[in-house]
Amino acid sequence: MNVTVFERNSYIGGRSTTVHAYDDPNIPVELGASIFVQVNRILVNAAKEFNLSISAERSTAAGPTIPGPSLAVWDGQSLVVTQEGENGWWDIAKLLWKYGLAPIKTIRLMRSTTAKFFKMYDEPVFPFCSLTQAVSDVGLLDVTASTGEQYMLEHGITGSFAHDIVQASTRVNYAQNLKYIHGLEAMVCMATDGAMAIEGGNWKIFEQMIVAANATTLLATGVSSVEKQDSGAYSIRFQPTAEVGDTASKSQNFDAVILAGPYQYANLSISPEPERLPDKVPYVQLHVTLFASPHLLSPVFFGLPQTEPAPKVILTTLPPGEDAGEGAAGCGSPGFFSISLLDPVINPTTGNQEYLYKIFSPSPPNSTFLANLLGLEHPHHRSGTGITDEDITWMYRKVWNSYPYEFPRVTFDDLQLDENLWYTSGMESFISTMETSALMGKNVARLVVDQWRGKLANGSKGGGVR
DSSP states (O other): OEEEEEOSSSSSOTTOOEEEGGGOTTSEEESSOOOBOTTOHHHHHHHHHTTOOEEEOGGGTTOTTSOSOSEEEEOSSSEEEEEOSSSTTOOHHHHHHHHTTHHHHHHHHHHHHHHHHGGGGSTTTSSOSOHHHHHHHTTOHHHHTSBHHHHHHHTTOOSSHIIIIIHHHHHHHHSOOTTTSBHHHHHHHTOOTTOEEETTOTHHHHHHHHHHTTOEEETTEEEEEEEEOTTSOEEEEEEEOGGGSOOOOEEEEESBEEEOSOGGGSOOEEESOOSOOOOOOOEEEEEEEEEEESSOOOTGGGTOOTTSOOOSEEEEOOOTTOOOOSGGGGGOTTOOSEEEEEEEEEOTTTOOEEEEEEEEESSOOOHHHHHHHTTOSSOOEETTTEEOTTTOOEEEEEEEEEEEOOOOOSOOOOSEEETTEEEOGGGGGTOOSHHHHHHHHHHHHHHHHHHHHHHHHTTOOOOEEO
């Protein structure tokens, strides 16, 4: 089997992307998919197989050397939950004192719900020809049909725990509120045990998968058209970008084609039109802001006394009674989804200790917001540019179409768009994670190979796949 990977970017990984603070290769920072967890079987096993070094979740790496609680939830008016230690969400005593049995009920519901999902990894469900049918077979259609809010109420979880804790998790993970995100994705957000990352970037897993497949990889190369031949094979027309040098358009034939990215962003012509086309689904436009500063977060910004240190990670929920709605407006009065102090770092130019931060927000934070966030009463200004390099020494901004709005639904895109034409991104409206995209890739690969085995048994030949 000959596999060719066409990648429009100049790197492997897609939304799993690493950049370098201060442009220093020794300080990598995840710009996209930051973590995976212990139950992510494919990613964990791949990391072991490829002998990749694993580190703990970086948002907790700031550690005890920096003063302040490890995590808090802010509703734009006050801190509704504060966690002092390093035990993740489940600082059990405090949560039970405030929320009663709701935390325990939520853990149980999360485990029973995700246990159904894990049946999709094995026979008799795997490999599945229809995602909708597979979701039904494992008993999850009623979960994706409900909002997270409805699903928790149906299972007797009442009170403010869902609003304060679960919604803070859906906002940091998917920039969506519990009233609109479907119940399965809400439960996935609570499956956080054993959060980890690959040292140097999670993209290394996917790079090593390609190496292990002995695939031909064409980076900085965009596919413009896919044309079906009378034989059932496909002619792929592709063109390298200017950074490659030779920008001449080329074509090559393949027996099967797998579109491994959202169709609506592929800028791809398929002829003749396939029997089935994926739905156009709304994606979250997420602004990611990375920056380094010599200043810690201002406690005053979060309504704390000046003498009390601010939390290192701040998640957000909505203030009581506020329904911010869908889309970017769903962020509501807090104005951002999360702020994380990732690490203390050494500025390689000055040799001074600084702090590395990450912000998820629906719009780019401006200089006024950042000055208030860092407690700069008289920030150093340079004409027309806002805060100077003395206050923020390095910054990187990125806008992602990061994941779909996970609205409740009971049908999902087809895996096979036409004969020998496959699609993996329908998985994202079900669950959008690195692990589930890997599962769908594995599933489609198995279906392609099973079809080829059937053809070989009947005397015909298999061939290449894009």
